[in-house]
Amino acid sequence: MNYYDLLPRPLSELLEEHPYIVDFLSSFGLEVEAGPTTLQGYLENLDLDLLEDLGVGAEQLQQSLHDFINGMLALDDPLDKVNSLTLIGGFDKSGTAENLELTLKPGEIICIVGPTGSGKSRLLADIEWVAQGDTPTGRKILINGEVPDSKWRFSTEHKLVAQLSQNMNFVMDLSAEEFVRMHAESRLVTEPEKKVEMILKQANELAGETFLPDTPVTSLSGGQSRALMIADMACLSKSPIVLIDEIENAGIDRKKALDLLMREEKIVLMATHDPILALMGDKRLVIKNGGIARIIEASDAERKNLIALEELDNQLLALRNRIRSGETLENI
Amino acid sequence: MRFLTVSGPPSSGKTSVILRVIEALQARQRKIGVVKFDCLLTEDDQLYAKKGVLVKKGLSGALCPDHYFVSNIEACVSWGHENDCEYLISESAGLCNRCSPHINEITAVCVIDNLSGINTPRKIGPMLKSADIVVITKGDIVSQAEREVFASRVKQVNPGAIIMNINGITGQGAFELTSLFEDASDIETLKGKTLRFSMPSALCSYCLGETRIGEEYQTGNIRKMDI
Ligand SMILES: Nc1nc2c(ncn2[C@@H]2O[C@H](COP(=O)(O)OP(=O)(O)OP(=O)(O)O)[C@@H](O)[C@H]2O)c(=O)[nH]1
Ligand SMILES: Nc1ncnc2c1ncn2[C@@H]1O[C@H](COP(=O)(O)OP(=O)(O)OP(=O)(O)O)[C@@H](O)[C@H]1O
Ligand SMILES: [Mg+2]
Ligand SMILES: [Mg+2]
Ligand SMILES: [Zn+2]
Ligand SMILES: [Zn+2]
Numbered sequence: 001m002n003y004y005d006l007l008p009r010p011l012s013e014l015l016e017e018h019p020y021i022v023d024f025l026s027s028f029g030l031e032v033e034a035g036p037t038t039l040q041g042y043l044e045n046l047d048l049d050l051l052e053d054l055g056v057g058a059e060q061l062q063q064s065l066h067d068f069i070n071g072m073l074a075l076d077d078p079l080d081k082v083n084s085l086t087l088i089g090g091f092d093k094s095g096t097a098e099n100l101e102l103t104l105k106p107g108e109i110i111c112i113v114g115p116t117g118s119g120k121s122r123l124l125a126d127i128e129w130v131a132q133g134d135t136p137t138g139r140k141i142l143i144n145g146e147v148p149d150s151k152w153r154f155s156t157e158h159k160l161v162a163q164l165s166q167n168m169n170f171v172m173d174l175s176a177e178e179f180v181r182m183h184a185e186s187r188l189v190t191e192p193e194k195k196v197e198m199i200l201k202q203a204n205e206l207a208g209e210t211f212l213p214d215t216p217v218t219s220l221s222g223g224q225s226r227a228l229m230i231a232d233m234a235c236l237s238k239s240p241i242v243l244i245d246e247i248e249n250a251g252i253d254r255k256k257a258l259d260l261l262m263r264e265e266k267i268v269l270m271a272t273h274d275p276i277l278a279l280m281g282d283k284r285l286v287i288k289n290g291g292i293a294r295i296i297e298a299s300d301a302e303r304k305n306l307i308a309l310e311e312l313d314n315q316l317l318a319l320r321n322r323i324r325s326g327e328t329l330e331n332i
Numbered sequence: 333m334r335f336l337t338v339s340g341p342p343s344s345g346k347t348s349v350i351l352r353v354i355e356a357l358q359a360r361q362r363k364i365g366v367v368k369f370d371c372l373l374t375e376d377d378q379l380y381a382k383k384g385v386l387v388k389k390g391l392s393g394a395l396c397p398d399h400y401f402v403s404n405i406e407a408c409v410s411w412g413h414e415n416d417c418e419y420l421i422s423e424s425a426g427l428c429n430r431c432s433p434h435i436n437e438i439t440a441v442c443v444i445d446n447l448s449g450i451n452t453p454r455k456i457g458p459m460l461k462s463a464d465i466v467v468i469t470k471g472d473i474v475s476q477a478e479r480e481v482f483a484s485r486v487k488q489v490n491p492g493a494i495i496m497n498i499n500g501i502t503g504q505g506a507f508e509l510t511s512l513f514e515d516a517s518d519i520e521t522l523k524g525k526t527l528r529f530s531m532p533s534a535l536c537s538y539c540l541g542e543t544r545i546g547e548e549y550q551t552g553n554i555r556k557m558d559i
Binding site for chain 2 (some may be wrong): 023024027028029052054055056057060063064067068071121125129134135136153154163164165167168169170171172173174179182183186217225228229232233
């Protein structure tokens with residue numbers, strides 16, 4: 001189904017089935033009513049003077065509606081399956097070749113470690129851009145062993161990569177519920193109300209302190225907004241690759257967060273300095289001077305230590321909660 | 333010479349983004365010229381000059397800066413040519429939301445920022461709605477989800493455009509934008525080209541300098557509110 005299939009249909013049916021058309025037209029300042037008129041008839045009968053006033057030409061409006069409807073309909077298409085992501089090395093900041101080829105599969109968690117300014121974010125950006133030797137590092141990214149279609153770069157419907165970035169501020173004047181609903185509607189998910197409810201519930205399970213659906217997003221705490229964003233990503237994003245730029249030091253349950261994100265088989269790459277997160281990964285890429293200097297596979301000894309680290313972390317968490325509830329720490 | 337028009341609301345990050353692109357183009361040894369159009373005052377020309385690119389500045393004063401843009405841009409393009417620029421970039425601040433400098437067949441970029449509010453994309457006219465590339469800046473100040481919601485509002489009013497998030501300060505994403513600049517069409521002259529959208533007819537007595545208020549002073553293209 002595409003735009004041209006919708007043109008001869010009456011608005012009474014269309015607006016019911018594709019309510020986003022109303023929203024599209026109103027974003028251009030146009031009104032539309034359900035009735036026997038076809039979409040084509042509606043478009044052909046628009047007053048040209050009105051369009052001139054609204055700052056849009058009839059042809060451009062139709063082209064935009066065409067692109068918009070096709071984009072929305074494409075959300076329903078099945079995603080191309082990603083079975084592997086291959087990273088072909090480029091050069092570090094001094095121009096030394098990385099000489100490596102690394103293939104990642106769904107279900108794997110790869111940690112990216114390295115000092116400040118070493119190039120962790122650049123590596124994530126290379127993957128997001130599906131670099132083909134056209135970034136400062138000269139790296140190349142293959143999907144399923146092939147140079148991917150460049151549509152991945154700009155598609156907003158079928159994004160290859162979902163990002164979770166360091167910043168968790170909001171400036172929009174919306175409640176948590178309104179915000180998530182708007183996000184869900186832009187993704188055209190089925191049963192948006194259910195999704196919204198689920199996201200808010202999961203966010204509250206991740207966050208230390210709960211918030212209400214009508215809490216303005218601008219007044220969420222750091223941990224709460226981080227939790228909201230992780231739940232939002234887990235429920236709304238279909239992207240097969242997840243990039244996380246430093247998720248630590250936010251008051252959330254990191255393990256639960258990672259489990260939530262990994263519910264569907266995805267390839268997860270995570271820049272981190274957090275020892276627990278680093279040990280949860282299957283591999284660690286050590287970045288130095290802009291290049292991948294070493295690849296560390298998690299060993300059994302490390303995995304054992306992860307258990308000890310988690311215990312330590314829980315102890316600290318318990319102490320933090322005692323401080324929060326006003327207790328003293330004379331006996332620990 | 334490749335020519336691109338860059339426009340956007342005041343302080344949206346146009347100069348910052350252009351500067352980051354200039355850095356990436358200079359790394360590829362390209363010769364660049366920039367023309368800055370503004371209304372009353374601008375210091376952007378000095379920022380460009382500091383980068384070592386050729387700069388021309390035009391202040392429209394009492395005219396709509398976009399009207400001023402159309403009457404001068406052809407000469408600016410010739411100037412760029414004469415100076416052997418490989419790239420000419422025009423920066424103009426959209427002040428009336430209804431005029432737009434975008435020209436058919438010339439790559440048109442609109443810069444808008446994440447902080448401007450979710451309804452802003454709807455309020456901006458052809459400058460945003462007819463652009464080929466929409467650059468969204470200041471994403472560093474908001475969360476990923478908010479960036480996505482904002483981008484989806486932009487997508488709604490310009491679904492055909494390439495939408496990119498760029499950080500005007502660190503330049504994150506500018507490298508990628510530069511590849512799109514490299515794809516801009518090569519032109520000799522603007523002769524025969526047309527604006528993507530007509531500019532509003534401003535032809536009332538106030539356009540001509542009238543300051544007195546009252547029915548009897550209103551002549552020409554006048555329109556009344558329903559009250
Ligand atoms: N945090 C942040 N600030 C930015 C970003 N891009 C631009 N700015 C800041 O926003 C302010 C305005 O940026 P300019 O590049 O001068 O904006 P402009 O659109 O050229 O402004 P005019 O030419 O005056 O209309 C400056 O203080 C920039 O440093 C960004 O991505 N993030
Ligand atoms: N191989 C490379 N060649 C050239 N430049 C590079 C290379 N790798 C990284 N850079 C550049 O180095 C700078 C710092 O890199 P980046 O921001 O990725 O560091 P980071 O590890 O994420 O730092 P932080 O821990 O502070 O977030 C960036 O401008 C990036 O483009
Ligand atoms: Mg970083
Ligand atoms: Mg400027
Ligand atoms: Zn104007
Ligand atoms: Zn007037």
